[in-house]
Amino acid sequence: MRTSLFRRHRGRGPGRLTGILMALAVMVGLAGGTASAAPDDKAAPTRSTVRVPARAMDAVAAMQPSWNLGNTLDAIPDETNWGNPKVTKDLFTTIRAEGFRSVRIPVTWTDHQSATAPYTVDAAFMSRVKEVVDWALDEGLYVVLNVHHDSWQWIKKMPADHDGVLARFNSTWTQISQTFRDEPRTLIFESVNEPQFENATAEQKAKLLHELNTSFHKIVRSSGGGNTDRLLMLPTDGCTPGQKFMDDLYTTIKSLNDPHLIATVHYYSWYPFSINIAGGTHYDDVAQNDLNDAFARMRDTFIARGIPVYLGEYGLLGWPDHNHPSRVERGEALKYYEHFGHAARLVGVTTALWDPGTWAYLNRETLKWTDPALIAWIKSSWTTRSGTASFDKVFVPKSEPITAKGLTLNLNGTKFRGLWHGNTKLVEGRDYTLFDKTRLVLTAGALTRLTGDREYGVNATLEARFSRGLPWRIEVVTHDAPVLSDATGKTDAFTIPTQYRGDVLATMEARYGDGSNAGQTDWTPYQEFNKSFKPDYPNDTIILTTEFLDALRDGELVTLTFHFYSGEKLMHHVKKSGDSVTGTRVTPTS
Template sequence: MQDLRQPAHHRSRGTSRLAPLFLVLAVLLGLAGGTSTAATDHTAEPTGSAIRVPARAMDAVAAMQPSWNLGNTLDAIPHEENWGNPKVTRDLFTTIREEGFRSVRIPVTWSDHQSATAPYTVDATYMSRVKEVVDWALDEGLYVVLNVHHDSWQWIKKMPADHDGVLARFNSTWAQISRTFRDEPRTLLFESVNEPQFENATAEQKAKLLHELNTSFHKIVRSSGGRNTDRLLVLPTDGCTPSQNFMDDLYTTIKSLNDRHLIATVHYYGWYPFSINIAGGTHYDEVARNDLNDAFARMRDTFVARDIPVYLGEYGLLGYPDHNHPSRVERGEALKYYEHFGHAARLAGVTTALWDPGTWAYLNRETLQWTDPALIAWIKAGWTTRSGTASFDKVFVPKSEPITAKGVTLNLNGTKFRGLWHGKTELVEGRDYTLWDKTRLVLTAGALTRLTGDREYGVNATLQARFSRGLPWQLEVVTSDEPVLSDATGKTDAFTVPTQYKGDVLATMEARYGDGSNAGQTDWTPYQEFNKSFKPDYPNDTIILTPAFLDALREGELVTLTFHFYSGEKLMYHVKKSGDSVTGTRVTPAS
């Protein structure tokens, strides 16, 4: 993934001796996402390897589930710490193993540590650093995937115009990597190139060039001797995209190589509008669910069903989590995605690697603690089971109206509803809530009156819907009213809409000119991108219209904005740009 953002003392290296025991327990508990009972390769592994690698590639990749990415670190440009993460220590991999991961993908960008002309020598100090990090992970009893990462868009993409130069550099890079790691245990895998791309090329040309890179990579590694003669090798589709045509091309390449130690890799970040909250993608709806189901069905049918394992090298949501900015994907909707993702991966028999860009997202690399423990709990639960969810994670109770019964629809996901709790108190069915047709959960007016208390705006109570297995679903009871927008003036580099949120939560924003055409940076949809065109500032009671959005507006034309809130409220607002000045006017609905 092309993401530009981004421990303490070393523990004893002897801690890796725990890994075989963990592996046995994990297999017994079914954490592999598939059987691991096939025959293993009993050839002795070099000292430091804690794992016997199954002989079948399918079983080996199953044993790598779940996986984790050391993102924005050795792939950072130009140096390890330049994208906000600290230098890697052995403790990081100890933590990853203790958290239940069985493998790590270590993305590496070589460009800034390699001569740009023949013989394209990689700096010895950098190669030594990469090997140190890889060996720490291997010594912790983890499988490791090592690759060529952002080089894909730095120089490999130029292959259509500089075929021989790029191929020579690619071959030299892999010759040096292969030589350095030739005697490492087979728990180390090589991935030819991350998200390959080729500029100014047709689809047919791209397929041909990627085939050439993958086959050249295969030849170089296999001819380098040592453990590389039967090392597991990972080959990507164009852009690591799971489209059918790209996977068909990769299948053709893998079959032509006639090598039983090959693995297909793709990435998946969800239905794009939902993944970044654009084009109205505010909910994990049927379209988003179908996109995920279809992607895993294609992986299964194209590769897994033909005995070719799939290592899904990156997954997540492009806009979530990001604790440095307002969350563009609503939390409960994101949890539904991760829950569904884990289930679909297990059904398809695909091993999955969480893309973790570092401290600002999942694992805090300074403290070695999860930034959001509840989120990682949902991801972990998806490795082994399903959890019940609901149509939303909030029930909005208008303060300006008498309290009436309100509810949500449960998504049972094969579970059974076991009750509703407020803290340690179990709510009483019939008095506090009713359950219609096993899925429609309705809180009574009496329960909502008690739970909202003094009816302060915002979250008044958090409930738990519990199910027969998996995690409970958190349901917030929120007191709210229709938000209020106010008139404002400002500049294109700093304009905000005064907003009384009154407990509500901003979902998205539409922008249209008077002729009905779309306004803003994104001209293919009126629904602009969350955090790129607009973003809420709840502490300061404003909605920020970004300079990029305002700069994209036509001079002197009135633009109608429609702000959508998760309660269902919709408010309209006019803005007009004149030079570097901006005026904003609240639109009062016609009576």
């Protein structure tokens, strides 16, 4: 990743895979989502039983789906420094049982290697890397091994220290190649993760990356043993799926004239949506088109020309992170994952989920999924589409008479089969009406029954079920417009008292009196969720971060506009004077 989720910066479908194993793995996820035994332990493959297809395209297809052992051997300086426990063999048993067919094992070598020639890697660390790789191989998994955060620690300095960086890079891969030369062909080498070069033009970057990739190729191939025909993975600049970057990589791959090469890129969605900035609160047409365009470029640049693509990292940069308020709304995130899996299958790209560890997807301590429902959506996308809707909440104002409320269904090629509340199927015509097959309207009578005593918050959860895939959950929420109060504080601790009254915060605009943008993100008035502001629902406040307040001009009035997912908008004035901050509620006008 551009950095780990801990430090934050920023397929091919199952196809030829064994259909029964994949289907059972998905069913396991749907039944509870916890790590569990393989569908048939006796049939589980081992390194000795996996037969790697001769064609690179077929081999990469057999690697779908894939998973990243993130923030572990790539952590700085040591394996447990970024919050994950030491890897055990049981982890890979779990990953295999959960339906994954390959793992990417990122490794940062910098702190375990001499910084001067001959750049010797510490023997104990090399041994540990080999132990972890062997555990994964023994489980019958394909393994991708790479040079990871070294990309921004010393490789980026190549423009100013060309010979020194190249010598260290070559030495690193010479040692890796020698250590792993006799491993089976299920081990794949990736030259470098998200390469970057500081103080260089685009043309210079392309030339330097070509030099690294070709040098990597020469070193591995000349090391003999299993490395003579091992699958090798080459990245674009930054692993970005931009057309120019992929064209440059295609030129490199074509020049090497080697049928055992793989192109690799990463994808974390349209940036504003991925971190919730610049108004990117929904998985809208812009975000969807960004994804569709990225996969079309992968198809046209590589796959149509016989070069397989391994999408080495995917996810959302700001979600999930269970240590902080959710910056991406849950239903919108699920729509992204559903769409992503479909698009990858459509063009034949193998995809590797970036998993930074316990606070995101797989809890490395318990070996259970932190969010079983989320992983169920990801697993389902490996094989089929699911229907969704324009949102996953229906807001019913408490202060007004209840009226009918509607959502638009996104069928995604499925057929709507009905609406359920628990085990009870709602009655069409009485409880809801379906217009033109996609416009779902809940009647006032149904909402009156579902909201019950009308306590603020979620009163009921419905399921829209479709002809295939997963049901779409719809929360019926009683709410009223939130209420903000005046506040005083310091730049290192300032909160706005907030009565949420069932609503959910989406984003915040910040502007000076002259209309210019206020805050540390000056290119948009919509500031970054969790970086500039964040809700604290248990304590009924909105927190303005020190980073945001420090960026404000002293003595100038700033108008904040808070947007909520119900559609409510509330304004608040703040002014900083030295390290003191005052906040004043702006009374809403009708």
